[in-house]
Amino acid sequence: MKIKPFGVEIWMNEFENHCEFxxxxxxxxxxxxxxxxxxxxxxxxxxxxxxxxxxxxxxxEGSDRLRDxxxxxxxxxxxxxxxxxxxxxxxxALVHETLVEPGDHVISVRPTYQQHYSIPESYGATVDxxxxxxxxxxxxxxxxxxxxxxPDTKLIAIxxxxxxxxxxxxxxxxxxxxxxxxxxxxxVLCDEVYRGTSQTGDGFCPAIADLYERxxxxxGMSKTFSLAGLRLGWIxxxxxxxxxxxxxxxxxxxxxxxxxxxFAALALENKSRILERSxxxxxxxxxxxxxxxxxxxxxSYVKPQAGTTALLKYDFDMSSREFCVSLLEETxxxxxxxxxxxxxxxxxxxxxxxPEILKTGLExxxxxxxxxEERGVPFATETxx
Numbered sequence: 340m341k342i343k344p345f346g347v348e349i350w351m352n353e354f355e356n357h358c359e360f361x362x363x364x365x366x367x368x369x370x371x372x373x374x375x376x377x378x379x380x381x382x383x384x385x386x387x388x389x390x391x392x393x394x395x396x397x398x399x400e401g402s403d404r405l406r407d408x409x410x411x412x413x414x415x416x417x418x419x420x421x422x423x424x425x426x427x428x429x430x431x432a433l434v435h436e437t438l439v440e441p442g443d444h445v446i447s448v449r450p451t452y453q454q455h456y457s458i459p460e461s462y463g464a465t466v467d468x469x470x471x472x473x474x475x476x477x478x479x480x481x482x483x484x485x486x487x488x489x490p491d492t493k494l495i496a497i498x499x500x501x502x503x504x505x506x507x508x509x510x511x512x513x514x515x516x517x518x519x520x521x522x523x524x525x526x527v528l529c530d531e532v533y534r535g536t537s538q539t540g541d542g543f544c545p546a547i548a549d550l551y552e553r554x555x556x557x558x559g560m561s562k563t564f565s566l567a568g569l570r571l572g573w574i575x576x577x578x579x580x581x582x583x584x585x586x587x588x589x590x591x592x593x594x595x596x597x598x599x600x601x602f603a604a605l606a607l608e609n610k611s612r613i614l615e616r617s618x619x620x621x622x623x624x625x626x627x628x629x630x631x632x633x634x635x636x637x638x639s640y641v642k643p644q645a646g647t648t649a650l651l652k653y654d655f656d657m658s659s660r661e662f663c664v665s666l667l668e669e670t671x672x673x674x675x676x677x678x679x680x681x682x683x684x685x686x687x688x689x690x691x692x693x694p695e696i697l698k699t700g701l702e703x704x705x706x707x708x709x710x711x712e713e714r715g716v717p718f719a720t721e722t723x724x
Contacts, residue, residue, distance in 0.1 A: 342461035345453055346679030359671030360700035364689040365502065365647050367536070367617045370565045375602065378616070379609040388601065397597040400585070401573070405600050408607035409573050412535075413556070414549040416575045422584060423595050427532040427559035427572035432458060433592075434528050434555055434574060435494075437584045439464050443493040448479055450503055450650075450680045452530060455496035464493070473641050473652075477506035485519050492523040499544060500533040503680055503687040504650050505643020507537060510545045517551045526580075528555045532572070535563035535614060536621050536691075537645040542614060544645065548575040555580060560603050562647060564613055569599045621647060621691050628690045631701045637708050637718075647691035650682060656717040659683055669710075670703040684719065 355361060376382050400406070401423025409421045424430040431454045439445060441463030447456040449468045460466045467487045471477040479497070497516075500507045508516065520527050529547035537544055542563075547554035559572030574584060606613055625643065632638050637654040651674075653662060659676035663686065667673050677685030690697055 340461050343453075343457045345457070346681075347453060347675060350675055350679050354667060354673055358667055358673035360696055360703065361673050361692065362688050362690070362697065362700045362704075363673045363675045364692050366562050366567050366689075367565045367620055367647055367691040368693050369567060370613075372602075375566070375606060375613075378612045379605050381605065385605075389598075392597060392601070394597055396594045397600060399594045401595065402600050402604065405604040405607070406573075408604050409575070411607070411610075412543075412558070413546050413575055416546075416548055416556075419578055420548070420575055420581070422574050422581050422588065423600065424559075424572045424574060424588070425592060425595060426561065426570045427530065427557050428454065429592065430557040430559070430572045430574045431455065431528070431530060433584050433588055434557065435459055435462070435496075436587050437580075438494050438526055438528075440493075444489050444491050445494045445496065446484070446487050446492060446525075447496040448498065448501075450501075450682050451496070451498040452502055453680075455498065455528070455530065459494065459496075471501065471504065471506065473650075476641055477501060477504035477650075478508060478512065479516065481515055481519065484516065485522075488519060488522050488525070490523055492520075492525040495520055495525050495527045496530070497527065497547075498530040499547070500531075500536060500643075500645035502530075502533060502646060503648045503675075503682075504641065505646040505648060506641070507544055507644035507646075510550070513545055513547065513550055517547075517554070520551070520553075524553065526553045526555060527551055528557065531556050531558045532562050533646040534558055536617065536647060538622055538625060538643070542618055542645075546575065548577075552577065560606065563617055564606055564610070565617065566603070566606060569603055571595055571599045571603045617691075620694070624690045624692075624694055624697050627694065627697055627701070628688070631705075635705065635708065637712075648687055648689050650677065651686045651688055652684065653686060654719050655711055656719045659686055662686065666704065666707050670700075670707050672700045672703050672707075 406418045406421040435458040439459045443464040445459040445464045546556045548556035556575040561567035639652045663676040675687035
């Protein structure tokens with residue numbers, strides 16, 4: 340199997356340990372174990388649970404306790420509709436590995452997480468890209484989507500809320516999308532790792548597994564729940580899908596760690612307090628970012644409706660990698676270049692870090708933008724998009 344290098348991950352590996360202000364981070368500011376225990380009300384008595392725990396493989400599909408807790412995030416899913424994985428990245432990989440064969444037709448949106456087009460392409464599938472554009476608010480054009488559907492379309496991969504744009508398909512939009520998918524009875528894999536971060540209400544958008552009989556929802560503990568260090572995700576889908584997934588899962592997962600399972604269940608059983616924290620950070624920080632963009636004449640964006648990231652359009656005639664490397668060297672601020680997302684001329688910012696880090700980092704970016712103008716760096720031409 341040959342697969343294209345994973346652009347975002349290569350960028351992060353190269354630079355994230357060498358920056359002072361990480362505005363490329365995509366998780367809501369990570370919790371410490373102490374904070375998790377405080378939010379869950381366990382505090383020091385957690386040791387009473389852990390000390391007698393025998394560190395076997397544990398429950399192969401995930402403990403009943405954890406799968407029951409995950410099911411509470413959905414309207415129509417129960418324990419038997421959930422299987423636990425090594426992060427959402429592992430869940431996505433398992434779905435593609437299970438469903439996609441050489442010669443299959445797959446549709447993926449872009450920009451999105453690169454797994455959703457590079458993995459099926461590596462398996463020999465024909466992958467058509469449904470481009471998300473700023474003039475549509477980075478939402479899929481439904482007419483363009485309908486034109487890509489074929490009778491033999493096997494899988495459609497979407498990301499809702501979207502990474503990197505923060506665009507959000509609401510229930511009405513998803514229902515229209517599903518009606519088009521039904522024309523070929525295609526599976527729809529929806530990477531919902533940012534679900535729970537919507538800027539209004541309880542933060543949760545509808546899950547594809549609750550709306551569509553062939554919908555497959557993937558999520559995890561990293562983004563909304565601020566626990567990336569657990570490396571724990573899941574798939575929510577019809578039991579026949581999970582039975583097929585489990586055949587492949589036996590070869591590369593067996594089970595997740597018992598400690599990961601325990602702490603994930605603890606967090607989800609106390610999700611209201613964690614979500615309150617996440618909403619406070621994401622909603623307050625987006626206002627900080629929005630105010631900053633409004634005052635920067637060389638920066639524009641489509642304001643996110645959810646998630647932890649946004650795409651920034653910059654008005655300078657330089658590559659996104661050149662911009663980001665120069666910015667990092669001069670200021671210690673790290674962005675992600677749009678080039679690794681197939682969006683040259685744009686920058687991805689992660690805005691859900693500590694608010695003071697965001698404020699200070701953006702101030703440093705403003706100084707950098709002023710210096711670019713003083714150096715006479717030409718403004719961008721219309722050819723950059």
